[in-house]
Amino acid sequence: MRYKKLRAGFEVSRIGMGCYALSGVYGPSDPDSFVSVLRKAYEMGVTFFDTADQYGAAEKVLGQAVANVRDRVVISTKVGLAKGYGRDCSRRHVIAACERSLKNLATDWIDIYHIHFDDPTTPVEETVTALEELKTAGKIRAYGLGHLPRARVEEYMRYGHPSTLMCELSAAAKRQYLQYRDLGISHGIDLIGFSVTARGLLTGRIGQGHTFGETDIRNIDSLFYRERMTAALSVKDVLAQVGAQHGMTSVQVAIAWALRQPGVAAVLTGPRNPEHLLENLGACSSELPDAVWADVERALAEIDYALERSVLQTIADLAVGELDVEPERAFRDLVYLIEGAVDFNLISETDALTAFARLMAQKAGAQEERVQIMRELHKTLSELVKHAWDTKSKETCSRSKEDSVLSG
Numbered sequence: 001m002r003y004k005k006l007r008a009g010f011e012v013s014r015i016g017m018g019c020y021a022l023s024g025v026y027g028p029s030d031p032d033s034f035v036s037v038l039r040k041a042y043e044m045g046v047t048f049f050d051t052a053d054q055y056g057a058a059e060k061v062l063g064q065a066v067a068n069v070r071d072r073v074v075i076s077t078k079v080g081l082a083k084g085y086g087r088d089c090s091r092r093h094v095i096a097a098c099e100r101s102l103k104n105l106a107t108d109w110i111d112i113y114h115i116h117f118d119d120p121t122t123p124v125e126e127t128v129t130a131l132e133e134l135k136t137a138g139k140i141r142a143y144g145l146g147h148l149p150r151a152r153v154e155e156y157m158r159y160g161h162p163s164t165l166m167c168e169l170s171a172a173a174k175r176q177y178l179q180y181r182d183l184g185i186s187h188g189i190d191l192i193g194f195s196v197t198a199r200g201l202l203t204g205r206i207g208q209g210h211t212f213g214e215t216d217i218r219n220i221d222s223l224f225y226r227e228r229m230t231a232a233l234s235v236k237d238v239l240a241q242v243g244a245q246h247g248m249t250s251v252q253v254a255i256a257w258a259l260r261q262p263g264v265a266a267v268l269t270g271p272r273n274p275e276h277l278l279e280n281l282g283a284c285s286s287e288l289p290d291a292v293w294a295d296v297e298r299a300l301a302e303i304d305y306a307l308e309r310s311v312l313q314t315i316a317d318l319a320v321g322e323l324d325v326e327p328e329r330a331f332r333d334l335v336y337l338i339e340g341a342v343d344f345n346l347i348s349e350t351d352a353l354t355a356f357a358r359l360m361a362q363k364a365g366a367q368e369e370r371v372q373i374m375r376e377l378h379k380t381l382s383e384l385v386k387h388a389w390d391t392k393s394k395e396t397c398s399r400s401k402e403d404s405v406l407s408g
């Protein structure tokens with residue numbers, strides 16, 4: 001294992017272990033066997049463990065697993081999500097949630113307290129005040145941010161001292177990381193990449209047509225849908241080919257790739273059993289020559305270029321076309337449309353959040369009612385996307401006119 005001293009002043013293992021699976025997102029999870037995997041990870045040199053107040057019983061399970069070695073590990077947990085996909089980063093909520101997390105984790109301090117998601121209704125200054133108070137009281141040692149729009153991250157940097165930024169980072173999903181990369185390189189923030197195996201996609205154990213359990217979030221995950229899944233599997237093939245030539249598996253190359261990205265201090269993975277843990281940690285044991293990485297980057301860039309165009313086309317088709325008549329397909333298309341539109345800055349984070357909350361809330365309703373709500377949502381999203389497109393093309397037109405005047 002390799003280690004890195006964070007700018008917050010303490011050291012973490014470069015591969016950390018996350019507890020998201022305990023929330024049941026990847027299907028049912030057994031706490032006892034997860035405790036064994038967490039302890040095994042520590043034995044193998046992992047000193048960085050991540051959880052969240054919204055990952056089911058994960059804080060309690062993690063607290064129990066590391067109780068004997070508490071002062072030798074770094075614990076990160078998160079705050080900011082409220083019931084029903086709501087957000088709450090108010091001072092009152094942050095302080096109360098921290099007390100609950102300390103109790104769940106059975107510890108006196110949290111090493112890194114992360115703002116899990118943005119709460120657009122609370123001024124950043126208020127949240128920062130609460131975090132700084134917790135720091136002064138010794139209840140947290142540092143704080144960081146995750147899933148926040150870039151502009152919001154900059155606001156946090158103006159008012160306070162966030163020391164880490166969490167972002168999705170895999171060879172198949174780089175968008176969040178690229179949004180923050182320069183902050184990691186030159187603005188005194190440590191980037192922590194998560195989902196480095198692309199939630200299992202880069203392991204080679206998931207192919208087209210793979211079926212997940214009924215409650216598995218990957219059933220609606222955009223990375224596992226349409227051209228994004230096809231592209232991710234092509235990425236996996238590239239990594240597998242390189243791995244085969246250098247005695248590594250595709251997922252080991254994937255994790256090694258994430259670890260070498262500029263500004264990245266550590267990455268988080270969430271293996272569920274000792275075999276997968278062993279495989280993932282093996283990413284730290286081999287070094288690939290720079291020339292090999294250059295070939296990998298070239299191959300990934302080609303896949304990214306084609307994917308970007310294809311996703312944009314699909315968003316346009318989904319926005320202007322009719323919603324699929326089959327409800328589950330319509331549901332997945334709407335998730336894809338919301339996530340794609342926000343990625344390409346066609347709708348705001350707040351609009352996306354509202355749409356997503358509405359989409360999830362209708363899931364339990366009767367079929368007819370669900371279809372009606374999805375149609376209304378589709379209409380709203382279409383209007384937002386079309387409006388953004390019109391505005392962008394007008395801007396592009398006037399810019400090219402200016403260019404021609406100047407160059408003339």
Ligand SMILES: NC(=O)c1ccc[n+]([C@@H]2O[C@H](COP(=O)([O-])OP(=O)(O)OC[C@H]3O[C@@H](n4cnc5c(N)ncnc54)[C@H](OP(=O)(O)O)[C@@H]3O)[C@@H](O)[C@H]2O)c1
Pocket residue numbers: 017018019020021026050051146166194195196197198199200201203205251268269270271272275276277279280
């Ligand atoms: N995902 C997020 O939105 C998010 C956000 C913020 C922070 N985090 C933190 O980052 C941590 C890591 O993210 P993640 O859990 O998404 O990481 P991940 O390692 O990309 O995905 C975990 C899933 O990938 C599969 N997997 C991992 N290693 C494998 C291997 N060697 N062979 C086969 N399958 C393997 C497992 O699937 P099966 O369950 O099918 O075995 C596992 O449940 C989280 O636990 C959490 O603490 C995550």
